[in-house]
Amino acid sequence: MSHSDVVSAVTAAREAGEPDRLVDLVPYARFLGVSFELSAGDSLFRLPFRDSHIGNPHLPALHGGLMGAFMESAAILDLLWRQEALAVPKVVDFAIDYLRPGRPQDLFAGCDIRRQGKRVANVGITAWQADDAGTPRTIATARSHFLVGEASASGG
């Protein structure tokens, strides 16, 4: 996939108002079944539950690394949707705190682009699930830096 393919895909998704189309730009996110919609202007990401997503069958609990991968994908997709440069961001670092075990059910995430510079973006990501009463409970929080802009598109 060339840089101009990415530009075309992002432009088309934005014009159609369909962020979910961007998932096709990140094969691993598509493979996980991630979906991306807007809710009152905010990005809302969903990771559908699968048995293969279990990390600890004793609890059982979602695999922590999988949750991290989902949240990192969410940040990439959020930047693709909102950033000025039409290039796939390159991750620099990622740090996650696990607050509760992930239950064997769908996981949701939202993103907060805390700073978007010309070269680096700082993104906070929160993941949650509904408890038995349907109340959202935070499962994990993370923050990540990404290289963005044209330098990222050329691999530098």
Place this chain on the structure above:
Amino acid sequence: MSHSDVVSAVTAAREAGEPDRLVDLVPYARFLGVSFELSAGDSLFRLPFRDSHIGNPHLPALHGGLMGAFMESAAILDLLWRQEALAVPKVVDFAIDYLRPGRPQDLFAGCDIRRQGKRVANVGITAWQADDAGTPRTIATARSHFLVGEASASGG
């Protein structure tokens, strides 16, 4: 899977000297195709390459979150193999620095249990790939804390 199932599986793997058997205790690691062998006494983990592991098709590069999930799985498996308590460790946090793009090929990892207390273990993880000349090059480094021991087995 009960706590005694985990104890039996870990005991059997250790007695047989076959660490790869432990991968069955972590469904998501098995799903990724992770393998676990010993090399001169050190743990050696491998993530086989698949097209669905691509995060950035423009480079192309392995998905960063997938690399993190693999490295977190490696730490869990290394603790299962080496720690005193026969329980699946529970991850507390995980921080990764991405040093080079992951090439579309197998990724390897090794672990260093830096501190193992009664309740918490600190593990460093390094991931690498061979370059064109076959020389190993570090792709990412990470560190993670885990709850270990009996408290972890009872979900606390």
